[in-house]
Each structure stands twice: as structure tokens, then as C-alpha cells.
Amino acid sequence: MRVGPAGAEKPVLYAGDRHYDLSALTADIDPEYFATDGPRRVAGATGLPEIDVTGQRIGPPITRPGVVLCVGQNYAAHAAESGAEPPTEPIVFYKAPNTVVGPYDTVLVPPGSTRTDWEVELGVVIGRRARYLDSPADALAHVAGFVLSNDVSERDFQLARSGGQWSKGKSCETFQPLGPWLVTPDEIADPQALWLRSWVNGEPRQDSTTKDMIFDVAYLIWHLSQFTVLDPGDLINTGTPEGVALSGRFPYLKPGDVMEIAIDGLGRQRSPLDGAR
Numbered sequence: 001m002r003v004g005p006a007g008a009e010k011p012v013l014y015a016g017d018r019h020y021d022l023s024a025l026t027a028d029i030d031p032e033y034f035a036t037d038g039p040r041r042v043a044g045a046t047g048l049p050e051i052d053v054t055g056q057r058i059g060p061p062i063t064r065p066g067v068v069l070c071v072g073q074n075y076a077a078h079a080a081e082s083g084a085e086p087p088t089e090p091i092v093f094y095k096a097p098n099t100v101v102g103p104y105d106t107v108l109v110p111p112g113s114t115r116t117d118w119e120v121e122l123g124v125v126i127g128r129r130a131r132y133l134d135s136p137a138d139a140l141a142h143v144a145g146f147v148l149s150n151d152v153s154e155r156d157f158q159l160a161r162s163g164g165q166w167s168k169g170k171s172c173e174t175f176q177p178l179g180p181w182l183v184t185p186d187e188i189a190d191p192q193a194l195w196l197r198s199w200v201n202g203e204p205r206q207d208s209t210t211k212d213m214i215f216d217v218a219y220l221i222w223h224l225s226q227f228t229v230l231d232p233g234d235l236i237n238t239g240t241p242e243g244v245a246l247s248g249r250f251p252y253l254k255p256g257d258v259m260e261i262a263i264d265g266l267g268r269q270r271s272p273l274d275g276a277r
Contacts, residue, residue: 001181002029002059006102009059013042014049014181016170029182030063031233034127034144039184044074052240059102061147061182062125065235068095068176069228071220072150074239079247081247086246092217093166095151095237099176101245103269107152109255115155116253116273119240120198120206120261123149124192124217125182130230138141139221142230145182146191148266150259151237155239175277178235180267190266191217196241201261206261208241231276241246 001010001019011022011029021158025041025048026033073079079086101107109116126136127144129216151170167272188194191210210216214224220238224230245252255275262268 001179002063003056004059005051005057005216006059006105012053012122019051019053021051021128022048024048028063029061031066031231033225034125034232039144040126042203044215049260050226056102057102058180060127060178061180062178062233062235064097065125065233066097066231066245068097068235068237069098069224070095070170070237071215071239074214075241077212077242078142078240078244081244083120089137090220092224092227095167095176096171099171100235101174101176103148103177103179103267103271104220105174105177105271107156107174107177107259107271108139108172109253109272109273110154112158113154114252115245117153117245118198118200118205118253118261119151119153120196120263121149121151121237121240122217122263122266123147124125124194124209124221124238125231126234126236126238127148127232130221130225130234133222133225136218136222139218139225142221143185143217144232145184146188146266147178147182147234147235148180148261148263148269149237150177150261150269150271151185151240152262155252172222177271179267183266194266195264198243198276200250206241206243208243210238213239216245227259230250
């Protein structure tokens with residue numbers, strides 16, 4: 001975890017319902033932490049000082065990533081509600097890294113937005129550089145951990161005003177709530193057996209499992225490594241299931257609404273919405 005004011009978060013280990021200060025081991029949960037085998041060093045550490053995080057802001061569990069790579073329409077039912085056929089190859093787009101905020105921070109609806117949408121997703125954080133991997137069987141060894149991710153989107157910017165690129169509708173400020181925790185792979189028996197859910201103003205929206213992904217986590221990492229180098233600390237959003245506002249079944253978000261998302265073992269977010277000023 002990272003705890004404290006935005007830009008001044010402290011690295012924290014959350015274990016057994018206790019919190020421990022990691023400042024003696026690392027300055028932050030950043031690319032250098034992952035590149036120097038930080039999770040292994042933390043797992044072997046003793047005598048870490050316990051701290052009380054009560055009342056403190058919970059920040060995103062990683063610093064600003066070098067890149068946020070996203071996979072579109074990776075659940076067949078979501079592709080269908082979007083009016084598209086399931087893809088035969090992963091659809092990939094980029095999201096601005098400075099969109100990353102904490103799991104309880106306010107999400108800002110952009111000026112003029114009428115189609116701001118929620119997307120619960122399994123996020124994957126890279127721990128070891130991945131380039132031209134031989135097969136999906138090599139991929140999971142490059143994972144530092146898994147994280148709860150909300151790929152907030154503005155559908156008009158993404159589709160009607162995109163100019164052919166989805167990133168316009170994905171990169172507005174605060175559009176990437178992340179956390180509360182980064183969970184190491186030993187805590188997740190199977191990333192393809194996780195339950196994803198979302199709510200708006202307490203009403204259920206999405207309810208699915210990662211087993212319904214068209215392309216699984218290992219395949220996505222392998223596939224992406226054929227086209228770009230994945231570095232420690234990079235974030236991959238692996239797609240969202242059906243149940244978003246784009247389906248036409250639910251209203252889009254507006255200031256005053258509250259989004260909540262959850263994934264088994266990865267915690268729960270609560271993001272109030274306000275208008276950008």
C-alpha cells in the first residue's frame with residue numbers, strides 16, 4: 001500500500017490486518033522497487049515498525065507507472081453490449097499515466113461530458129522486464145502483483161470524437177482509480193478465477209468473473225511483449241465485463257454519483273464524482 005497525502009505517500013505493508021512502515025526498505029513502491037526485487041525483500045524482512053493508518057488517505061498502491069496499457073472488449077458479453085463482435089486479437093490502447101489516483105479519491109467528470117462510464121478491471125503490475133517472450137507460459141513470472149482498477153471512460157470522447165483513437169476518452173484527469181492494495185502473485189491462486197463487481201449509488205451494475213476473459217492474463221502479457229517492452233512498474237488493464245452504461249441499460253455518471261468496484265482478494269473502491277473546474 002501507499003498511505004498519505006497525494007504526492008507524499010509512504011510505502012506500507014498490509015499483512016494480517018496490521019500495517020508496517022516500509023520506509024527503511026524502499027523510498028516508494030516505484031519502478032526501482034520492482035526492478036530490485038522489492039517484494040522478495042519485503043517478504044524476508046523482520047522487525048518492521050508497525051504503524052496506524054487510521055484516518056489517513058490511501059493512495060494508489062504504485063507510483064505513477066511508466067505506461068498504462070489497456071485491453072478493450074476482452075469479455076465477449078461486453079463486446080456484444082458495445083455493438084461489436086468479440087475480437088480475434090487483443091485490442092490495445094494507451095491511457096495517460098497521470099490519470100492514476102487512489103481508491104477513494106474523487107473522480108472528476110470533464111467539462112461537457114455526458115457519457116462518463118465505469119469499468120471494473122483486473123490490473124496487472126509488471127515486476128520484471130518483458131520483451132519478446134517465447135510463449136504465454138513465460139508470462140506470469142514477470143508479474144509483480146495484481147490490483148483493483150477502474151478504467152473510467154468518457155464514451156463520447158472515446159467513440160464519437162476519438163479520431164480513431166480511444167485514448168481521448170480514457171485519459172481525463174483522475175480516470176484511473178487504483179488499489180487499495182497491490183497483491184503479490186502468491187496470494188492469488190488463479191487470476192482467471194476472480195469475481196468482479198461494480199455498483200453506482202449502491203445499485204449493482206457489473207457481476208462477472210475473470211474466467212470469462214477472451215484473452216487471459218498470461219496471453220496478454222506475452223502478446224504485448226511482442227510489440228512493446230514492458231518495464232517494472234508498468235500497469236496493464238485487462239478489460240471489463242458487461243454492465244457498463246455504454247450498454248444503454250444504465251444512465252451515465254454525473255457529479256454527485258458514487259462508483260464502487262470490487263474484486264475478490266483485491267479489495268473495494270469507493271469513488272465519489274464531482275465536476276472538473
